[in-house]
Amino acid sequence: MNAGLGTMVGIVWRTRRRGIAVWVVALAASMVGTAASIAGLYDTPAKIHSYAEAVTSGSALAAINGHVEGIDSLGGVIQDEFGFLASFLLPLLGIGLVAGSTRREEESGRLETILGGRIARHQPVLAALAVATAAIVATSAMFAAGLDVVGVPVSRAILYSASLGGIAFLFAAYAALMAQLVLHARGVYTWSLIMLTVAYVVRGIGDTTKSWLTWLSPLGWAEKAAPFGDQRWWALAVPIVVGAALGGAAVWLAARRDIGSVLWRRAAGSARSTSLHRQPIGFAIWIHRPAMIGWLAGGVLLTAMMGSLAQQLLDAMAGNPALAEAMGIQDGRPLDGFVAVTQLYLAVLAGGYVVQALGTLRTEEAEGRLEARLAGTLSRTRWLAAHAGVVLAGLVLIVVASSSVLALSTAWSVGSNDDAGVVMTAGLDYLPAELVFAGLALALFGLWPRGFGLTWAAYAVVTFIAFLGPGLKLARSVLDLAPTTHVGNPPLGTVDPGSLTALAGVAIALLLVGFIAFNRRDVPRA
Amino acid sequence: MSEVVHIRELTKTFGKVRALDGLSLSVRAGEVHGFLGPNGAGKSTTIRILLGLIRAGGGTAELFGADPWREAARLHGRLAYVAGDVALWPGLTGGQCLDVMGATHGRVDEKRREQLIERFELDPGKRIRDYSKGNRQKVALVAALAADVDLLVLDEPTSGLDPLMEQAFQQCVRERRTDGVTVLLSSHILGEVEALADRVSIVRHGRTVTTGSLADLRRHTRTSVHVVTAREPEGLARADGVAECVSERLDGQVDTRFTIDADQLDATIGRLHAAQIHTLTVTPPSLDALFLRNYGEMPDAPDSRESLAGAPQ
Numbered sequence: 136m137n138a139g140l141g142t143m144v145g146i147v148w149r150t151r152r153r154g155i156a157v158w159v160v161a162l163a164a165s166m167v168g169t170a171a172s173i174a175g176l177y178d179t180p181a182k183i184h185s186y187a188e189a190v191t192s193g194s195a196l197a198a199i200n201g202h203v204e205g206i207d208s209l210g211g212v213i214q215d216e217f218g219f220l221a222s223f224l225l226p227l228l229g230i231g232l233v234a235g236s237t238r239r240e241e242e243s244g245r246l247e248t249i250l251g252g253r254i255a256r257h258q259p260v261l262a263a264l265a266v267a268t269a270a271i272v273a274t275s276a277m278f279a280a281g282l283d284v285v286g287v288p289v290s291r292a293i294l295y296s297a298s299l300g301g302i303a304f305l306f307a308a309y310a311a312l313m314a315q316l317v318l319h320a321r322g323v324y325t326w327s328l329i330m331l332t333v334a335y336v337v338r339g340i341g342d343t344t345k346s347w348l349t350w351l352s353p354l355g356w357a358e359k360a361a362p363f364g365d366q367r368w369w370a371l372a373v374p375i376v377v378g379a380a381l382g383g384a385a386v387w388l389a390a391r392r393d394i395g396s397v398l399w400r401r402a403a404g405s406a407r408s409t410s411l412h413r414q415p416i417g418f419a420i421w422i423h424r425p426a427m428i429g430w431l432a433g434g435v436l437l438t439a440m441m442g443s444l445a446q447q448l449l450d451a452m453a454g455n456p457a458l459a460e461a462m463g464i465q466d467g468r469p470l471d472g473f474v475a476v477t478q479l480y481l482a483v484l485a486g487g488y489v490v491q492a493l494g495t496l497r498t499e500e501a502e503g504r505l506e507a508r509l510a511g512t513l514s515r516t517r518w519l520a521a522h523a524g525v526v527l528a529g530l531v532l533i534v535v536a537s538s539s540v541l542a543l544s545t546a547w548s549v550g551s552n553d554d555a556g557v558v559m560t561a562g563l564d565y566l567p568a569e570l571v572f573a574g575l576a577l578a579l580f581g582l583w584p585r586g587f588g589l590t591w592a593a594y595a596v597v598t599f600i601a602f603l604g605p606g607l608k609l610a611r612s613v614l615d616l617a618p619t620t621h622v623g624n625p626p627l628g629t630v631d632p633g634s635l636t637a638l639a640g641v642a643i644a645l646l647l648v649g650f651i652a653f654n655r656r657d658v659p660r661a
Numbered sequence: 662m663s664e665v666v667h668i669r670e671l672t673k674t675f676g677k678v679r680a681l682d683g684l685s686l687s688v689r690a691g692e693v694h695g696f697l698g699p700n701g702a703g704k705s706t707t708i709r710i711l712l713g714l715i716r717a718g719g720g721t722a723e724l725f726g727a728d729p730w731r732e733a734a735r736l737h738g739r740l741a742y743v744a745g746d747v748a749l750w751p752g753l754t755g756g757q758c759l760d761v762m763g764a765t766h767g768r769v770d771e772k773r774r775e776q777l778i779e780r781f782e783l784d785p786g787k788r789i790r791d792y793s794k795g796n797r798q799k800v801a802l803v804a805a806l807a808a809d810v811d812l813l814v815l816d817e818p819t820s821g822l823d824p825l826m827e828q829a830f831q832q833c834v835r836e837r838r839t840d841g842v843t844v845l846l847s848s849h850i851l852g853e854v855e856a857l858a859d860r861v862s863i864v865r866h867g868r869t870v871t872t873g874s875l876a877d878l879r880r881h882t883r884t885s886v887h888v889v890t891a892r893e894p895e896g897l898a899r900a901d902g903v904a905e906c907v908s909e910r911l912d913g914q915v916d917t918r919f920t921i922d923a924d925q926l927d928a929t930i931g932r933l934h935a936a937q938i939h940t941l942t943v944t945p946p947s948l949d950a951l952f953l954r955n956y957g958e959m960p961d962a963p964d965s966r967e968s969l970a971g972a973p974q
Contacts, residue, residue, distance in 0.1 A: 404786035406755075406786045410821075504748045507749070509733070511766055512767060514734035653774055
């Protein structure tokens with residue numbers, strides 16, 4: 136039995152080690168790097184104190200970054216700055232590690248091959264959890280060591296890293312349980328992200344109302360460990376115990392259920408397709424709809440949350456100018472600064488949608504379905520144009536819908552709709568930058584489809600620069616790497632139409648390269 | 662007779678691997694052409710070039726007299742294709758997949774579509790992800806067979822089908838040929854090609870080893886004989902056209918196996934008759950024998966047929 140588990144751990148590690156290593160090293164390195172930059176910026180107690188004063192004035196920031204106990208310290212500043220990103224990146228680490236080696240393997244039929252050997256039915260999920268846990272521990276250890284180097288007291292560094300690791304572990308276990316219940320790896324991601332969103336919202340409400348609600352959210356448990364306040368080590372036990380229970384349930388189910396079975400199965404469908412499906416564009420809509428709906432929901436949620444907090448944030452900034460600076464809003468009208476920050480977040484989100492949606496084209500090819508499509512009377516150009524057109528229409532939909540929600544919720548919060556036009560224009564100004572992502576994705580799909588992952592790497596770099604670049608006062612040349620930088624931070628900054636034209640030009644050139652290269656290459660190309 | 666597919670000296674390399682090394686293939690209008698070779702011989706690569714999915718490295722490939730790479734979409738209006746590795750959209754039902762694929766074909770015969778669904782016992786309301794491998798294969802076959810086209814390109818179309826469905830498939834292909842449709846049938850299952858094909862091309866290592874009608878090919882191969890006689894047949898081993906003669910005594914009788922040129926058969930049976938025949942099995946050259954001969958092995962006794970034809974199932 137245990138020999139089987141050892142073998143299974145070896146298989147998971149052997150098949151996924153590269154991805155795991157990239158995740159762990161990239162995440163730990165960027166967290167340590169960011170912590171070092173923060174330590175460089177807040178190098179005197181006075182600076183730390185004014186930062187702490189700023190972000191604790193009003194509860195709006197607590198909704199976004201969480202309520203940080205002991206914020207008047209270097210570690211506290213780091214925890215606050217990480218609040219938003221860590222809430223998503225660490226759960227995603229756990230979810231990604233588990234979803235990829237459980238339901239995805241079952242869906243592909245590879246699990247069946249493995250279970251034909253001397254592996255018990257419950258061992259694959261146990262092995263996936265074991266490898267994920269090891270990766271999480273490694274990430275936490277590297278982060279703790281980094282924090283120690285940066286100057287955070289060692290016991291606090293360990294507690295903070297461990298509390299973040301606890302979140303990742305909890306979501307890994309939750310994903311393992313979902314993997315037993317839904318049919319597709321995609322479903323595991325969807326249900327895990329819904330859980331994560333709920334956890335984030337509940338934590339936000341709990342922190343702004345200073346109520347017990349925070350205790351209901353897994354993200355709140357990490358906060359309640361208070362690594363830079365009272366250091367409640369026992370709070371670490373909560374995610375570990377709950378995670379172990381969820382993981383145990385997953386293992387228990389895996390041992391008892393039929394392979395390939397699910398809790399929720401869709402009923403039989405129609406025996407004929409609609410005329411929409413038979414058109415290339417209609418079919419492309421059907422393929423991209425799930426990604427479009429998911430990212431649209433994310434955009435609407437983000438803008439609704441930010442917009443409804445607008446007045447609180449403005450009050451806080453009015454009471455404490457240092458807060459505006461902490462948010463990257465130095466001069467100009469505070470409301471413009473607030474809209475600019477939100478629109479930048481939305482642009483990053485829209486870019487993620489573009490990369491993921493165009494990534495499905497590569498999946499269609501790798502799974503052999505593109506071949507079936509192109510064996511008919513559909514030409515390559517028409518196929519690619521239909522997909523690119525649908526993805527870009529989805530992009531416009533996401534930007535316009537989310538910007539509208541931002542305009543409405545901001546108007547509701549501040550009690551005036553004078554800024555609705557400004558909000559919408561700022562959203563549209565980012566379209567050329569988002570198109571550059573589409574261009575890069577299509578160019579790689581045409582020229583070097585196997586290297587499509589580079590698009591995600593570029594996206595990660597741009598996300599990092601957009602979120603943390605201005606706050607960390609990165610060099611101009613680094614900031615300029617991100618297409619979003621060239622938009623000019625509307626409505627706070629002024630938009631140069633020339634820059635937008637240049638971005639659009641780059642995007643169109645890349646799109647053309649993608650179309651031409653795709654027309655000339657072999658399909659499928661390994 | 663016009664040529665539907667015309668391939669000469671085709672080459673293609675993937676990195677350092679030479680997948681096609683001067684392959685030639687000619688498919689005439691109205692025939693079922695068997696495209697035979699072991700796994701990795703270059704059959705699927707040839708078909709992909711013929712569909713304009715990948716570009717020829719060298720040589721010429723013509724489909725309906727035109728360049729398949731340049732005019733892929735137009736030419737595809739006249740053909741339907743079943744891939745060797747059938748890939749469909751797991752979220753669609755079988756019927757929806759048929760419609761989506763049908764929309765990319767030139768025209769679909771709705772009546773035939775219904776008949777085929779019935780003949781292949783397909784449930785069109787089930788989702789692809791709930792189908793077995795054989796049922797997915799059937800969806801692809803029905804989509805191709807229901808299309809009103811001039812050419813069917815079938816890449817190992819019966820992998821995963823049970824024997825009953827294989828029979829149904831063969832019947833359907835014969836009907837389509839009666840309708841005047843040309844069929845390019847790639848396979849490594851000899852029995853299937855033998856049952857359907859008018860002409861055959863055998864490929865190996867990216868080259869065409871031999872091509873011709875089954876009758877042509879048979880003429881160049883030898884008939885196998887297995888005979889049990891009361892006495893040793895006289896002078897058999899030295900007789901004209903006889904080779905590989907092996908004789909042994911079993912239970913007081915003589916068990917002999919040999920191969921013979923078809924035109925010497927009559928004279929030789931006379932000799933056997935003189936030795937008093939108990940049992941006699943004469944096996945005309947099968948594709949297996951052709952296949953084995955072209956793969957550098959000697960045509961063997963008839964039981965090689967079982968081992969070879971049985972292996973892929």
